[in-house]
Amino acid sequence: MLEVNAVNSFYGQAHILHEVTMAIGEGQVVALLGRNGAGKSTTLKTIMQLVRARSGTITFRDTDITHAHPHKVCKLGLGYVPEDRRIFTDLTVLENLEVGRQPPRQGMPEWTLDGLFEIFPNLYERRNRLGKEMSGGEQQMLTIARTLMGNPRLVLLDEPSEGLAPVIVEQMANTIQSLTSHGLTIFLSEQNLHFAKLVAGRAYILEKGEVRFDGTIAELEANPEIRDAYLSV
Numbered sequence: 395m396l397e398v399n400a401v402n403s404f405y406g407q408a409h410i411l412h413e414v415t416m417a418i419g420e421g422q423v424v425a426l427l428g429r430n431g432a433g434k435s436t437t438l439k440t441i442m443q444l445v446r447a448r449s450g451t452i453t454f455r456d457t458d459i460t461h462a463h464p465h466k467v468c469k470l471g472l473g474y475v476p477e478d479r480r481i482f483t484d485l486t487v488l489e490n491l492e493v494g495r496q497p498p499r500q501g502m503p504e505w506t507l508d509g510l511f512e513i514f515p516n517l518y519e520r521r522n523r524l525g526k527e528m529s530g531g532e533q534q535m536l537t538i539a540r541t542l543m544g545n546p547r548l549v550l551l552d553e554p555s556e557g558l559a560p561v562i563v564e565q566m567a568n569t570i571q572s573l574t575s576h577g578l579t580i581f582l583s584e585q586n587l588h589f590a591k592l593v594a595g596r597a598y599i600l601e602k603g604e605v606r607f608d609g610t611i612a613e614l615e616a617n618p619e620i621r622d623a624y625l626s627v
Contacts, residue, residue: 395420395548395579396441396472401450403440403603410436411603413450418548418581423574425594425611426583427625433603434583435477438550441581442474443467455547471499473546477553477583479537483526487517490525490536494543503576505542513572514539531562535569542573549573551582555589567592587625591615599624 396418403411410433418424426434439445441452443464452460459467468474482490491507498504511518514535520528528536534554541549554570555563563586570580570593584590590597590611597614599607601624607614614620 395455396581397451397453398437398441399451399453401440401447401452403436403445404448405436405445409603411440411447414600414603414605416598416605416608418579420547420579421574421577422596423570423580423582423594425590425597426581426600427587427590427597427607428583428585428600429625430585432600434600435552436603437600438474438552438581438583441550442472444474468544469496471502471545471547473541473544473549475537475541475549475551475554477556479533481525481528481533481536481540484524486524487521487528487536490540491517491543494540496544499545499547502545502547505545510539510542513569531558531565534558534566538569542578546578548579548581551580553583553585555584555586563589564592585625587621 398414398416401411401414402409414437426437428434436445440447443459443462447460451458454470454472457470482493516532517536517539520532525533525536554566558566567589574580594611596610597607598605606624607620
């Protein structure tokens, strides 16, 4: 569904991503792991065209999106949940969700408010509450739900467990598992290996903008040298 081939990205003169190559298949949950500053968020922003690749190619469902505008990428069915959430704090939950609405996509289930409230019951209870009146975990769930209102085929999740209490992290893992049962493909960046193991089947590890591991979660579990070299703090 998504292929990133030999991508190099920069912030000004700073070379952040170095020949990054990865692929995500339909229906998979793939984790992008690495320490803070490894280039995980830049990878997702580059896929979403919020950061332009200096070289290399990005293909989404056989369409080259390397030089597309972000709103065009969105219309193709690529959803993005940013690390800083970016909800509309002066809008209610319902109004935030309406902002994200896009038409249904062929071959994909259509997300409705009722369907989202089944997965996110806390949002239903707070549907008339302003975004700024919600907790961090509730805001994270609202951001994911708003993205789903766009009926995406693939969702990029940037650090979904960051800053959340352990009980909310477990709830977030259950939510992601529920979403995949609806046929959604998910590519998430994470520092929390425990969280990644709960939801993902495959993983990439980034270190200083370079891919250092590509394999299954089971293979990563069986390789403590890799974990110690690239994930330990």
